[in-house]
Amino acid sequence: MFGAKVDIHSLPDDILLLIISYITVKDIITLRKSSKKFYELTKLRWVWSDAVKRHVIGKGLPIPAAHSASGIKALSAKHLEARAVHVAKFNDNWSSAQPQPRGAVEFSVDTVNAEGNPVAVKEVIFLKGRCGEFLVVWAGDTIECWEVPLDGSGAYRIATWTDQGGIRQVVVNEDPKHPTEIAYMSLDPTDPDSANVFVMALDTFHGTLIPRTLMRGQREHISQIHAMYGDFIVMGDPLLVWNTLGPQATSIAKLRNDAHVLSKDSDVVLAVKKVTDTLIVVRTKCVEVYSAPVWSTKERRYSCSGYIVSALAMDSGPAREAAIAIRANVEAPEASSSSLSPLPPPVTVLLSQAAHTLIQIDLLPRRPSNKGGPTAPYEMPRTPTRVFQIAPSSRQLKASSGGKGIWLQTHNVTNRRAKHPARCIMGFDVCAPAQDPKPWKSNHCEVALLMNRPVAEGGSDVHICQSQLYSRRCDMSEILYKKYCVVAADLEDSVGRIAVGDRRGKIEVLDYA
Numbered sequence: 001m002f003g004a005k006v007d008i009h010s011l012p013d014d015i016l017l018l019i020i021s022y023i024t025v026k027d028i029i030t031l032r033k034s035s036k037k038f039y040e041l042t043k044l045r046w047v048w049s050d051a052v053k054r055h056v057i058g059k060g061l062p063i064p065a066a067h068s069a070s071g072i073k074a075l076s077a078k079h080l081e082a083r084a085v086h087v088a089k090f091n092d093n094w095s096s097a098q099p100q101p102r103g104a105v106e107f108s109v110d111t112v113n114a115e116g117n118p119v120a121v122k123e124v125i126f127l128k129g130r131c132g133e134f135l136v137v138w139a140g141d142t143i144e145c146w147e148v149p150l151d152g153s154g155a156y157r158i159a160t161w162t163d164q165g166g167i168r169q170v171v172v173n174e175d176p177k178h179p180t181e182i183a184y185m186s187l188d189p190t191d192p193d194s195a196n197v198f199v200m201a202l203d204t205f206h207g208t209l210i211p212r213t214l215m216r217g218q219r220e221h222i223s224q225i226h227a228m229y230g231d232f233i234v235m236g237d238p239l240l241v242w243n244t245l246g247p248q249a250t251s252i253a254k255l256r257n258d259a260h261v262l263s264k265d266s267d268v269v270l271a272v273k274k275v276t277d278t279l280i281v282v283r284t285k286c287v288e289v290y291s292a293p294v295w296s297t298k299e300r301r302y303s304c305s306g307y308i309v310s311a312l313a314m315d316s317g318p319a320r321e322a323a324i325a326i327r328a329n330v331e332a333p334e335a336s337s338s339s340l341s342p343l344p345p346p347v348t349v350l351l352s353q354a355a356h357t358l359i360q361i362d363l364l365p366r367r368p369s370n371k372g373g374p375t376a377p378y379e380m381p382r383t384p385t386r387v388f389q390i391a392p393s394s395r396q397l398k399a400s401s402g403g404k405g406i407w408l409q410t411h412n413v414t415n416r417r418a419k420h421p422a423r424c425i426m427g428f429d430v431c432a433p434a435q436d437p438k439p440w441k442s443n444h445c446e447v448a449l450l451m452n453r454p455v456a457e458g459g460s461d462v463h464i465c466q467s468q469l470y471s472r473r474c475d476m477s478e479i480l481y482k483k484y485c486v487v488a489a490d491l492e493d494s495v496g497r498i499a500v501g502d503r504r505g506k507i508e509v510l511d512y513a
Contacts, residue, residue, distance in 0.1 A: 363380070
């Protein structure tokens with residue numbers, strides 16, 4: 001009838017579904033409450049499958065409880081909705097003016113000292129591929145594994161391992177599907193010049209840590225474990241790669257660095273990250289890109305073909321800490337459909353310097369040459385993308401697998417109209433540059449932008465949280481002697497959890513989703 005009012009409910013379902021595909025996850029939930037028809041439409045699996053692809057995978061965000069994007073094919077509409085809503089809540093809270101935890105679980109380590117008090121926590125690390133529910137706590141000479149369910153019901157100790165030789169470092173496997181999840185280094189009690197590296201698997205059914213492999217070597221050669229990826233452990237300086245499946249006598253291979261002329265004796269390794277078939281190595285004075293080791297297991301002989309392909313010297317001064325963030329390359333499927341090999345994901349290196357600056361360096365992927373021969377997988381920039389001014393007390397710079405990261409710093413916090421010093425956790429997010437970038441807005445956490453270059457094609461933006469994610473009041477003795485109560489923190493950005501450990505043996509697990 002001409003002139004009659006047209007209601008949105010009279011539109012065909014396919015048109016309504018097309019409209020729903022352009023709104024945010026929060027708007028989908030709101031639209032569901034408006035009418036019975038929209039309630040039924042927003043329950044369809046197609047709606048949430050599209051929402052996950054657009055608002056999670058399309059933005060390079062990790063999917064909770066999924067090892068890859070292909071894993072969502074087997075999920076129901078209910079599970080897809082739960083994951084999309086969870087990611088939306090976490091990112092909205094992370095980017096808000098005042099990020100606040102929506103829940104917290106507190107517990108103390110079971111390890112005690114001679115006086116009967118809990119020992120100080122040295123490190124807290126989330127196990128990869130465990131949805132933020134399993135936490136490794138290093139306290140004293142003991143490693144404890146705790147289960148902290150996402151429903152906030154409590155914390156439950158699963159396993160404990162004690163090494164009388166003295167634990168010096170604990171790392172977890174970056175491969176979420178690998179059965180061996182923990183590696184640690186300890187001193188040899190019979191030889192002070194030797195060190196042991198243990199590789200262990202967590203048996204949650206029997207509640208125990210099972211040692212799988214042991215390597216013994218000189219402390220000067222395996223002074224530090226840099227990373228653990230599947231069956232390989234990168235350690236020492238010069239870099240050593242240990243294949244944990246190989247025989248102990250021939251399982252170590254030294255990365256060839258004949259072309260390495262930039263590093264000096266004082267140029268120590270700060271961070272190592274495996275990206276596809278390359279190793280990104282960050283030192284105090286340069287950034288190196290190695291080809292990843294390729295191992296041949298024929299006749300039980302192991303050889304490493306790793307070599308340096310490019311390097312970048314830094315003229316802005318030595319760095320004291322580094323974090324390597326990998327941003328998901330959403331254009332990779334398009335590249336894989338062509339005859340050319342897919343591009344590696346963009347990599348952002350963040351360097352914390354003694355001059356209280358945070359430097360952003362973007363390594364842009366380079367398409368392989370058609371002429372053949374080895375080609376550097378990344379283009380080394382001549383200058384940093386951005387330089388931030390941060391607090392002098394900034395320490396423990398870390399980046400998680402999804403691009404978000406944290407660091408610890410001390411600054412004044414206002415609470416009930418009173419200011420007091422506090423040890424705080426600051427957050428950042430490495431993401432794709434916006435089409436309409438907003439001007440930088442300085443926050444009140446002693447973070448300022450000193451230099452800003454236009455982001456190159458394929459580069460990344462680093463967004464720093466407007467306020468601290470967590471704060472705990474500290475007294476003047478902590479500031480004067482730089483012995484803060486909060487000593488360790490870790491982030492699991494697939495589910496939005498932060499773990500905090502202190503000198504009193506107390507651990508807090510905070511939920512931001």
